[in-house]
């Protein structure tokens with residue numbers, strides 16, 4: 111069992127930096143990764159406490175031959191203890207809630223196009239392709255080119271069913287819903303080529319609704335904008 | 340494969356063909372067995388029964404059959420995903436979508452929920468000293484509706500028309516424009532009919548628990564499983580009603596051109612709201628009864644009273660209440676806005692508090708006890724650390740900004756399997772070993788039980804632990820393959836090994852059932868040195884129980900009586916017990932509804948109308964033949 115655990119944990123321990131979501135390439139993604147680590151850390155406290163108590167109690171109070179005729183003492187409860195494990199988790203959750211609220215407030219996708227700092231990119235989803243339009247009107251299918259170091263505001267819409275725009279290496283996902291436009295901001299992109307996927311089941315070819323994101327230098331981006339299709 | 344029939348060529352994929360052949364063989368074997376052993380009267384008896392133990396057994400039997408079917412689907416899913424760019428049998432695009440839709444829908448609606456309802460049916464009346472459920476006839480109706488819905492949903496696959504929409508059936512994909520075939524209709528009608536049965540059973544359970552407790556069994560003395568069943572029934576009543584409405588509206592969209600969930604006047608997001616107002620409470624409908632089972636099992640096998648009984652009850656109530664205030668945590672990425680995302684993040688976190696209270700109270704029930712490692716207890720003990728791991732990822736998911744990454748990825752798949760398998764499935768297994776003597780009179784084999792437990796637990800962690808990482812590595816759910824370059828290969832391969840380990844553990848359970856019935860060794864009333872009333876009646880529980888009626892004077896009345904070396908006190912003064920009388924009407928009613936739904940799917944409305952009249956006729960007949968009338972007359976009540 112122990113060996114098994116090590117075997118399972120190994121990729122986690124050795125490869126944290128290589129797990130896509132935990133090695134984000136934008137400030138937005140970094141904030142999300144921070145929240146993941148922070149909540150995992152807090153929750154590890156809970157996990158360790160429960161595991162230790164569990165192991166201790168199960169070993170200590172197991173049935174043995176000597177205890178064959180033991181009748182355990184009749185304990186009804188213990189108000190102090192029970193209050194402890196009501197109040198401590200509340201405190202723990204408040205600690206977790208503060209950064210959650212702060213970052214959520216900043217990052218949540220919005221219905222109206224309030225945020226208009228950064229580059230505006232139109233994202234139109236349709237079974238089973240993505241069409242990206244640049245500020246100058248240039249469009250491309252299943253390929254999104256973006257400049258390094260900038261913030262982008264995505265304006266998502268769908269022509270048919272619900273899809274979801276996800277570039278795990280950059281940031282979290284946002285749904286593309288027919289009949290409305292949702293905006294989502296991804297801040298401060300780093301250079302690189304990333305896989306993008308549709309994350310909301312949208313039909314039998316959902317798996318193949320993938321795209322590529324190229325974050326390139328500003329110069330290369332300007333050049334891309336001017337290129338005729 | 341193309342088959343020519345009556346001059347028409349039918350295209351039948353090999354998986355459907357295999358299913359027909361397999362079912363055909365099993366069918367023939369069954370028919371021969373029934374004929375040879377002259378079991379026809381038994382079947383006829385069970386078709387007409389209104390007894391709570393027998394209906395409970397039917398619920399568990401068919402729930403388990405559907406569980407096997409959905410489990411087989413899970414193995415197909417895992418086989419397809421074992422390697423990158425794999426082509427396992429037919430399970431790519433269309434067929435893969437069908438198989439995960441069937442897996443999810445069957446597990447939730449036709450396996451987990453009915454098996455729990457079956458356990459409630461069997462155990463609740465015995466735990467509170469009732470001779471049957473309050474409305475035995477209604478109970479049979481509830482069961483046969485579940486049966487009809489399950490059969491209808493399964494039929495889709497045999498006709499090669501399985502839905503491919505995910506168990507959540509999101510609009511507008513489920514609308515008439517995007518899935519015009521009958522596939523989606525099978526989902527709508529199958530779930531609708533069985534859901535109706537679930538609502539009826541919940542009502543029955545509520546009335547039974549409130550009205551038919553033994554003398555002295557105050558609410559504050561009820562066993563935890565009964566408490567959990569009561570709260571669960573309230574959740575079912577509200578949640579399944581919302582689901583019924585949602586499905587009803589979707590049916591109108593699909594069949595009669597309304598626009599509730601289209602962009603043409605309606606809104607596809609409305610479906611998500613309705614679905615999750617049902618869907619989130621549903622996970623607690625699955626979890627709470629399991630919590631009840633674990634409370635009873637842990638207390639019994641630690642030889643100790645449950646620690647903090649009032650807190651345990653209050654936390655169930657709190658969880659039930661809060662479960663209606665968190666639905667939008669499934670919709671963080673929809674764009675409801677920062678305000679909604681924050682609100683639902685906070686409410687979701689609060690559910691962790693009562694859940695945590697329960698975990699610690701279970702731990703402190705064990706503390707100071709004498710723990711007997713029976714198989715039932717092992718499943719309960721396996722539940723605690725496994726469930727806490729699922730709970731921990733649940734809190735992580737509630738962090739809405741982080742959920743933008745987790746959502747709809749394998750992290751979520753790992754999370755909900757951790758909570759559902761650890762609570763519901765381990766709970767059902769625990770209950771099976773625990774109450775098997777009450778159901779059949781035999782105790783299951785402990786040694787094979789331990790094999791079953793360990794293989795299942797190891798397989799479960801082996802499957803789902805790595806899948807957390809698959810999600811963080813960028814694997815979305817509901818995809819039928821991935822690229823070799825994505826770093827997902829090892830993770831998926833391990834998960835597949837785990838899934839087959841679970842499969843093998845189920846074979847151990849089969850062997851165990853077979854062996855136990857071969858041996859046919861009767862056990863007494865009270866094989867586990869139990870604490871509650873069900874261990875006071877004979878095993879298996881007879882149709883006429885609690886005669887004379889015991890008086891309940893404590894939380895664990897049987898245990899207290901045994902410690903004081905006295906029999907339980909009894910009385911003749913108690914509420915009149917429900918009358919259970921066999922009737923074929925519930926079965927006929929459900930079959931009429933089946934026909935109604937089936938013909939609706941194919942727009943044969945005039946047949947539907949006739950079937951509808953059939954249902955109505957059954958109701959009229961029932962109203963005119965109330966078996967209680969003559970009874971009440973005989974004791975001069977009317």
Ligand code: HEM
Pocket residue numbers: 410413414416417439440442443444446447451504505506507752756759760763764802815816817818819838841
């Ligand atoms: C017994 C072993 C099981 C295995 C190996 C298994 C495996 C899986 C896998 C791999 C998926 C993801 C499919 C995909 O997204 O492409 C899945 C989905 C799902 N499973 Fe299981 N599962 C098991 C048991 C259960 C149980 C017991 C339940 C509930 C009672 C359950 C409920 C679900 C649901 C609701 C889905 C989502 C289906 C959807 O996306 O529409 N599973 N399962």
Ligand SMILES: [Cu+2]
Pocket residue numbers: 273274308309310311312313316317319
């Ligand atoms: Cu998609």
Ligand SMILES: [Cu+2]
Pocket residue numbers: 618619622665666668669
């Ligand atoms: Cu939920």
